[in-house]
Amino acid sequence: MRLRQITVATALLGLLCVPAHAEVRDISRDTLPTNDGWAAADGGTTGGAAADDAHVYTVTDRAELVRALDGGSATPKIIKIAGTIDANTDDDGDHLDCADYATDGYSLKKYLAAYDPRTWGSAKPSGPQEEARRASAAKQAERVELRVGSNTTIVGLGDSRNTAVLKGASLQIRNADNVIVRNLELRDAYDCFPVWQPNTGGLGDWKTAYDNLWLNGATHVWVDHVTASDKGHPDEKEPTYFARNYLRHDGLLDITNGSDLVTVSWSRFADHDKAMLIGSSDTASGDRGRLRVTLHHNAFASVVQRAPRVRFGQVHVYNNRYVVDEDDADYRYSLGVSTESAVFAENNAFHTPGHVEAADLVKSWNGTALHQSGTLFNGYPVDLLAIYNAYNSGSERDLTADVGWTPTLHTKIDSAEAADREVARGAGAGRIR
Numbered sequence: 001m002r003l004r005q006i007t008v009a010t011a012l013l014g015l016l017c018v019p020a021h022a023e024v025r026d027i028s029r030d031t032l033p034t035n036d037g038w039a040a041a042d043g044g045t046t047g048g049a050a051a052d053d054a055h056v057y058t059v060t061d062r063a064e065l066v067r068a069l070d071g072g073s074a075t076p077k078i079i080k081i082a083g084t085i086d087a088n089t090d091d092d093g094d095h096l097d098c099a100d101y102a103t104d105g106y107s108l109k110k111y112l113a114a115y116d117p118r119t120w121g122s123a124k125p126s127g128p129q130e131e132a133r134r135a136s137a138a139k140q141a142e143r144v145e146l147r148v149g150s151n152t153t154i155v156g157l158g159d160s161r162n163t164a165v166l167k168g169a170s171l172q173i174r175n176a177d178n179v180i181v182r183n184l185e186l187r188d189a190y191d192c193f194p195v196w197q198p199n200t201g202g203l204g205d206w207k208t209a210y211d212n213l214w215l216n217g218a219t220h221v222w223v224d225h226v227t228a229s230d231k232g233h234p235d236e237k238e239p240t241y242f243a244r245n246y247l248r249h250d251g252l253l254d255i256t257n258g259s260d261l262v263t264v265s266w267s268r269f270a271d272h273d274k275a276m277l278i279g280s281s282d283t284a285s286g287d288r289g290r291l292r293v294t295l296h297h298n299a300f301a302s303v304v305q306r307a308p309r310v311r312f313g314q315v316h317v318y319n320n321r322y323v324v325d326e327d328d329a330d331y332r333y334s335l336g337v338s339t340e341s342a343v344f345a346e347n348n349a350f351h352t353p354g355h356v357e358a359a360d361l362v363k364s365w366n367g368t369a370l371h372q373s374g375t376l377f378n379g380y381p382v383d384l385l386a387i388y389n390a391y392n393s394g395s396e397r398d399l400t401a402d403v404g405w406t407p408t409l410h411t412k413i414d415s416a417e418a419a420d421r422e423v424a425r426g427a428g429a430g431r432i433r
Contacts, residue, residue, distance in 0.1 A: 003064065003335075014016070020320070021109045025432070027182060027183060027346050027432060028048075028056070028078045028080060028153060028155050029048075029049045029078070029153075030049070030180075030182070031044065031045065031046040031047065031049050031180075031336050032044055032045040032046070032115035032180070032222045032263060033411070035291075035410065035411065036222075036263055036265070036294075036408050036409070036410075036411055037262075037263030037264075037265065037294025037296065037316065037409055037410060037411075038260075038261045038262055038263055038292040038293055038294045038314075038316070038409060039220055039221060039222045039226050039261050039262055039263035039294070040263065040409050041261050041292070041409060042220075043220070044220070044221040044262065045178055045179075045180060045221065045222045045261075045263070046151075046178060046180075047078075047151065047152060047153035047178060047179055047222070048076045048077045048078040048152050048153035048180070049076075049078075049152055050075050050076045050081075050151070050155065051075075051076040051078045051151075051153075052076075055075060055076060055077040055078065056057065056077070056078045056080075056383070057077070057078070057080065058082055059079060059080070059081055059082070059085070060081075060082050060083050060085065061085055061089070061093055062085055062086065062087055062093070062143075063090045063091060063093065064356075065079065065081070065085055065146065065166075066146065069146060069147060069148060069149070069152075070149065071147065071149075072147035072148060072149035072174070072176065073149045073154065074149050074150040074151055074176070075149070075151065076151040076152075077149075077151070077152050077153070078152075078153045078155070079153070079154045079155070080155055080156075080157050081153065081155070081156045081164040081184060082158070082164060082168060083164065083165070083202045084164075084165040084166075084167060085165070085166050085167070085169075086167055086168055087103075087143055087144040087146065087166070087167065087168040087169035087170075088140075088143060088144060088168040088190075089143070089286050090143075093254040096143065096390050097192075098140075098192035098193075101136050101137075101139040101140040101143075101192055101193070102132075102136045102192075103132065103135050103136050103139060104128075104131065104132040104135045104268070105128070105129075105132050105339070106129065106132035106133055106135070106136045106193070110129050110195060111122070111129045111130075111133060111196075112241055112242075112318055112331045114127065114128075114130075115129070115130075115196050115198075116242065116314060117198060117242055117386045119203060121198070122198040122199055122204075123198065124197075124198065124199075125195065125196055125198075125216040129196075133193050133195065135242045136192070136193050136430075137191075137192070137193040137195075137209060140192050140193065141209065144168055144169050144170055144189070144210060145169075145170050145172055145210070146169050146170065146171050146172065147158075147172050147173075147174060147309060148171060148172065148176060148179055148181075149176050150176040150177045150179065151177075151178050151179075152176075152178075152179050152180070153179075153181075153182075153248040153361065154171075154179075154180070154181045154182070154184065155180075155181075155182045155183050155184065156182070156183040156184035156185065156209070156429055156431055157183075158183075158220070158321060159430045159431075160428075160429075160431050161430070162183075162430070163183075163185045163227070163429040163430040164183065164184050164185065164429070165184075165185040165187055166184060166185070166186055166187070167186075167187040167188050167232065168187075168188055168189065168190055169186070169189060169212075170189045170209075170210035170211055170212065170213075170214060171186060171212065171213045171214070171422050172213075172214045172216065173213075173214070173215050173221060174214075174216040174218065175216070175217040175218070176217075176219075177216050177218070177219045177220050178219075178220045178221075179218065179220070179221045179222075180221075180222045180224070181213065181221075181224070181226060181427055182221050182222075182223075182224045182225050182226070182432070183224075183225045183226075183430065183432055184225075184226055184227075184429055185226070185227040185228075185229075185428075185429045185430075186212040186213055186226060186227070186228045186229075186252075187212070187227075187228075187229060187230075187231045187232060188229075188230055188232040188233050188249075189210035189211060189212045189249060189250070190210070190232070190233050190248050190249065191208040191209045191210050191248050191249065191250070193209075194206040194207060194208045194209075194246065194247060194248065195207050196242065203243060203244065204242060204244060204305055205244050205247075206241070206244055206245070206246055206247045207247075207250075208247050208249055208250045209250065210249070210250055211251040211252065211253065211254045212251070212252050212253065213226070213228065213252070213253045213254075214251070214253075214254050214256070215253075215254065215255045215256065215259040215262060216256055216257045216259065217257045217258050217259060218255075218259045218260075218262070219259065219260045219261050219371070220261050220262075220391065221259070221261070221262045221263075221266070222262075222263050222265070223253065223262070223263070223264045223267060223269060223370070224263075224264075224265045224266055224267065224432075225265075225266045225427070225428060225429055225430075225431060225432050226253075226267040226268075226428075226429060227267065227268045227270070227428040227429040227430075228252040228253060228267070228268070228269050228270070228272075229252070229268075229269070229270040229271045229272060230248075230249050230271055230272050231271065233248055233249075234249055234271060235247050235249055235272075235273055236330075244261050246254055247273070248274065249273070251271045251274055251275065251276060251277050251306070252272050252275045252276060253267075253275070254276065254277045254278075255267070255276070255277070255278045255279075255291065255293055255313075256277065256278075256279060256297075257280050257284070258285075258287055258290045258291070259290065259291060260290040260291060260292055261292055262292070262293045262294070263293075263294045263296075264293065264294070264295050264296075264298060265295075265296050265297055265298065266296075266297045266298065266302065266423075266426060266427050266428075266431070266432075267298045267299075267393075267428065268299045268302050268427045268428035268429075269297070269298065269301070269303055269307065270299070270300075270301040270302055271302045271303075272302075272303055272304070273303075273304040273305065273307070273330075274304070274305055274306045274309075275300060275303040275304075275305070275306045275307045276306050276307060276308035276309070276340070277306055277308065277309055278291055278293055278308050278309065278310045278311065278313050278315060279291055279309075279310055279311025279312050279313055279338065279339075280311070281311070282338065282339040282365075282366060284309060284312070287312040287313070288312055288340065290312070290313070291310070291311070291312050291313025292313060292314045293308075293313055293314075293315045293316070294315075294316045294318075294406030294407070294409065294410065295308065295315065295316070295317045295318075295320060296316070296318050296320065296410065296411065297319050297320065297419060297422065297423050297426070297427060298318075298320045298321070298423070298427060298428040299320070299321045299322075299323070299423050299424070299428065300320065300321070300322045300323070300334065301323045301325075302323070302324070302325050302328050302331050303322075303334070304328070304331055304332055305331075305332040305333055305334075305336065305363075306336055306428065307322065307334045307335070307336075308336065309363075310336060310337065310338055310341035310342075310343050310367075311337025311338040311339045311340065312339065312340045312341060313341060313342070313343055314342045314344070314403075314411060315341070315342070315343050315344070316344050316407040316409075317335070317343060317344065317345040317346075317348060318344075318345070318346045318347055318407075318410065318413050318419075319347050319348065319413060319414055319416070319419035319422075319423070320348045320349075320419075320421070320423065321337055321348075321349050321351075321420050321423040321424060321427070322334050322348065322349065322350045322351065322352075322361075323351045323352075324350075324351065324353060325350040325353070326353040327331075327369050328353075328356075329355075331352075331356055331360070332360075332363065333360060333361060333362060333363035334350070334361045334362070335361060335363070335370070335384075336362075336363050336364075336365070336367075337361045337362065337363070337364040337365070337367030337368075337369070337370050338364070338365045338366060338367050339365070339366045339367065339406050340367075340368075341367050341369070342369060342403040342404055342405055343369075343370050343371070343403065344371045344403055344405070344406070344407055345370065345371065345372045345373075346371070346373045346374050346375075346376070346413065347373070347375075347413055347414065347415060347416040347419060348372035348374075348375055348376070348416055348419075349375075349376040349416040349417065349419065349420035350375070350376065350378070351378060352377070352378060356375040358377045358382050358384065359387050359388060359390075359391035359392075361377070361384060362384055362385075362399075364388075364390045364392075364396060364397075364399060367399065368397065368399060368400060369399055369400050369401070369402060369404070370382070370384070370385055370388070370399045370400075370401070370403070371385075371402075371403045372384045372385050372399050372401075374415065374416050374419065376416040376417060384403055385399055393416065
């Protein structure tokens with residue numbers, strides 16, 4: 001009898017000692033909380049919470065994911081991703097590399113020879129090698145572009161020790177409404193066939209095709225506890241051609257073409273050049289009144305620029321953490337103020353090495369306004385607006401603090417110091433509490 005008592009006591013003690021993260025809460029039917037940013041407006045964001053049991057899927061490979069996405073249908077659905085899914089695979093699940101996509105005689109060596117600016121000049125590439133590049137790119141796009149339809153929730157299964165990963169894919173929410181993406185690592189949307197653009201940036205540049213996550217004409221979208229990076233193929237290790245880095249990645253999360261009512265929370269954006277673009281171009285006047293986005297409690301680590309860069313939109317940026325590492329020599333800026341943008345930034349924390357000054361954190365292209373308050377720079381309070389105007393006096397137009405609106409849809413806004421600690425612990429895939 002005493003042996004049984006000891007055994008039972010031991011078992012109970014074992015249950016009490018199970019780590020808290022051992023049991024992962026089912027988040028698949030969660031909806032965006034009330035007032036949690038712009039995505040809570042006009043009815044809120046529920047994703048696939050209304051899905052019946054027949055439209056709840058657990059997927060472990062590309063083929064299963066494609067079937068569950070159902071061509072971007074609007075049927076309410078919940079898709080749970082388990083393990084690591086590689087988008088660069090064939091129908092049998094075998095991995096595909098760039099050589100498998102190349103067709104019609106395309107080769108990088110021939111492409112570089114054909115469009116060398118010293119002989120080709122500044123005209124847009126055309127002819128056999130550009131046609132072959134386009135055909136090869138189309139073959140890859142067929143594999144890696146994954147379209148998400150309305151009324152969809154996509155969640156990763158797992159905790160911080162075993163996150164769900166979607167790699168090599170460009171997850172695209174195009175002309176869809178009411179979508180949730182949570183607890184998922186989006187990694188390495190690698191373009192095998194960048195195009196040379198001779199007239200970009202004066203010297204020309206390489207343009208790539210894929211964002212890890214792209215919102216194009218999307219409305220009511222909640223992105224939460226997502227980790228996005230170039231992990232696996234960092235652009236900084238790519239070679240230089242035509243005196244320009246041969247980029248393989250575009251944005252980590254781009255919000256463009258009239259997208260609206262978006263909340264991005266508790267996510268981590270890391271090790272990348274152009275992290276987040278909000279707004280398509282300076283001439284996209286149809287974006288006026290749209291591109292309403294909230295960014296809160298996100299971490300931006302070793303991001304060169306666009307965290308975010310905004311055109312036209314009313315964007316609330318609060319309680320975010322920015323970290324620039326000592327070896328991030330290419331760092332350009334964090335907050336990009338562009339045409340008709342209205343950025344309301346409050347209580348954000350920035351950590352930078354000595355070669356990055358507070359004046360470097362903001363960059364303006366035709367922008368006129370930036371509200372900022374409660375900013376911490378390496379632990380000290382700063383006024384980014386005053387510093388920007390003082391630093392750029394005489395060379396650029398001063399920014400004003402009047403952005404024409406005041407956010408009302410938001411969760412509790414903590415001090416920058418408190419948020420900094422919380423984001424360091426809690427942002428990214430596998431860290432939902």
